[in-house]
Amino acid sequence: MIAKITTGNNFNGVVKYIIDTNKQAEIIDSVGVRLKDINSIISSFTTQQGLSPGISKPVYHISLDFSSKDTDELTNERMSEIARDYLERMGIRNTQFIAVRHYDKNHPHIHLCINRIDNDGNLISTKNDRYKSEKVCKAITREYELYFSSGKEKVNRHRLKGADKAKYEINDAIKSVLEHCCSWKEFIQQLEQQGIKTQFKFKGQSSTIEGVSFSKDGFSFSGSKIDRQFSFSKLDQAIQNQRLADHDSQLYFNGRKTTVQQSYSCDERVPPKQNYTHSIMHAGYGISGGGGSDDDPNKKKRKRHF
Known part of the structure; x- marks a missing residue:
């Protein structure tokens, strides 16, 4: 499993990107977000963002990519479990998120849109998040018995x-x-x-x-x-x-x-x-x-x- 982390200032753009119907998107998990439609999802995030309006980058966008060799094992329930475990180990708690699975590539992957402004109005830190994420991904890959892809496999x-x-x-x-x-x-x-x-x-x-x-x-x-x-x-x-x-x-x-x-x-x-x-x-x-x-x-x- 590999995680790609970005931060942003606009929930509107991220939500519309990850729920794009052209990517065969499917919401598989969420916390604290109204799922009636795209506008209600965006509104849920921006409302909580208002608890700390001075933060320039309240958006956490994290994609979790898995090997195609794990496709048969990765049901929506399993991917949701892994996503929640990932967030917990990263220290991302007490906040809103949605997990959206895409089917537009050969390998399983999900996108997480997370509010860095937690339910109490506190900012979730991004300090050393990429270093921490690498360690968390390796641990989850090992503990969930997922496929460890070798760097050699990516060489042209x-x-x-x-x-x-x-x-x-x-x-x-x-x-x-x-x-x-x-x-x-x-x-x-x-x-x-x-x-x-x-x-x-x-x-x-x-x-x-x-x-x-x-x-x-x-x-x-x-x-x-x-x-x-x-x-x-x-x-x-x-x-x-x-x-x-x-x-x-x-x-x-x-x-x-x-x-x-x-x-x-x-x-x-x-x-x-x-x-x-x-x-x-x-x-x-x-x-x-x-x-x-x-x-x-x-x-x-x-x-x-x-």
């Missing part, structure tokens, strides 16, 4: 070039294949089909895997540099979650079957301190289970960077 891929283009293409590919891959072998194969190579990083002189990177078109990035969810440990956990097999992890490599306990190991014939490229997939192996994490701060000093 067609305008990217070079390393940025490769990085976002890798990001999109990993997200796509991760949803249905049940093994590292399958994961690597599907990425290779999209021109992406997978490389593993080893711990010190051992053959224990502690990191992963991906390369395309001559550009290489560690998993966590593409997205924090793409570190070796988090990718491995995601792949584990797809598996239907027993949680006892096993590593298959060059025909050998080895039980994996607390760390990941490759066949001892693999040269140490060498990037383990995508060719490993042709050995017929699978990786799963608990193990080393490339997010472990105690390991970062020992890692080599690609």
